[in-house]
Amino acid sequence: MSERHPIIAITGSSGAGTSTVTRTFQNIFRREGITAAIIEGDSFHRYDRQEMKQRQAEAERQGNKHFSHFGADNNLFGELEALFRSYGESGQGRARKYLHNAEEAAPYQQEPGTFTPWETLPEDTDMLFYEGLHGAVITPEHNIAQHADLRIGVVPVVNLEWIQKLWRDKHQRGYSTEAVTDTILRRMPDYVNVIVPQFAHTHVNFQRVPVVDTSNPFIARDIPSADESMVVIRFANPKGIDFQYLLNMIHDSWMSRANTIVVPGGKMELAMQLIFTPFVWRMQERRKRVLGNG
Ligand SMILES: Nc1ncnc2c1ncn2[C@@H]1O[C@H](COP(=O)(O)OP(=O)(O)OP(=O)(O)O)[C@@H](O)[C@H]1O
Numbered sequence: 001m002s003e004r005h006p007i008i009a010i011t012g013s014s015g016a017g018t019s020t021v022t023r024t025f026q027n028i029f030r031r032e033g034i035t036a037a038i039i040e041g042d043s044f045h046r047y048d049r050q051e052m053k054q055r056q057a058e059a060e061r062q063g064n065k066h067f068s069h070f071g072a073d074n075n076l077f078g079e080l081e082a083l084f085r086s087y088g089e090s091g092q093g094r095a096r097k098y099l100h101n102a103e104e105a106a107p108y109q110q111e112p113g114t115f116t117p118w119e120t121l122p123e124d125t126d127m128l129f130y131e132g133l134h135g136a137v138i139t140p141e142h143n144i145a146q147h148a149d150l151r152i153g154v155v156p157v158v159n160l161e162w163i164q165k166l167w168r169d170k171h172q173r174g175y176s177t178e179a180v181t182d183t184i185l186r187r188m189p190d191y192v193n194v195i196v197p198q199f200a201h202t203h204v205n206f207q208r209v210p211v212v213d214t215s216n217p218f219i220a221r222d223i224p225s226a227d228e229s230m231v232v233i234r235f236a237n238p239k240g241i242d243f244q245y246l247l248n249m250i251h252d253s254w255m256s257r258a259n260t261i262v263v264p265g266g267k268m269e270l271a272m273q274l275i276f277t278p279f280v281w282r283m284q285e286r287r288k289r290v291l292g293n294g
């Protein structure tokens, strides 16, 4: 945690919608004149696509059917924690990108499935913004969560998460339904043991819930639209949250528990802006105060 160099971490499974939520934050940053260093969690995978495939095949030969991108062995948790720590201390650290497809790879003249070289972050950013799989991970060896000042979980109900993943991986990354299904199955133990526990360490969780039938995600043709979903927003600590203001501002919202507000799917971005803009203001005010005091 750092008043001088704050960190926001958006964490969620593959296909949950963390990249989509990042765009909402980019709008807040642009409007508020904030420069954020944006970190993509996939860049902390341990292996590039080719090496991952080879190691997975080798693991399978040895009887391990659960070799996955979700667990500790195939990600650089130590390096991610080091980045969070050093950013909190000095506003600096090292990061890179993982290039998922030809479009992302083209500007770097690299192959899809490779990493760009490690580079130091730009100077003088106001905050670090992490988006990915592991922003609130705690393992016996690593505590990434402790370094983030604001931790946000993006967690659609699982059928919807799989529909979103299937759609994105098929349409934007060129995978078949069978390949995505295999990946979901292979990742299941790490999903349960590494991804899900994070949502007990987040300050706010956003859970998109469809109101259309998603009982077989593997044959769904489309992602349920905003109008076909509700969003359950749960605050770990409701103290200081002005629920009455949110209820007034977000048409058709309601409280389902003392710490939980439900909003129509189409109002998710508005809800995020109303909830997080004051957080970002407070982070900036604290930062200016400590910088002003030397
Ligand atoms: N609120 C939403 N409403 C409708 N579609 C959504 C919503 N959130 C995400 N999606 C869709 O789901 C798919 C996955 O979303 P996104 O790429 O943001 O996931 P992600 O969590 O960043 O995945 P990964 O970490 O694997 O890159 C995309 O096609 C996106 O358009």
Ligand SMILES: O=C(CO)[C@H](O)[C@H](O)COP(=O)(O)O
Binding pocket: 013, 014, 015, 042, 045, 049, 069, 098, 100, 113, 133, 173
């Ligand atoms: O979405 C993912 C994790 O969030 C991807 O599965 C991961 O980044 C690796 O992708 P690929 O196997 O397509 O190179």
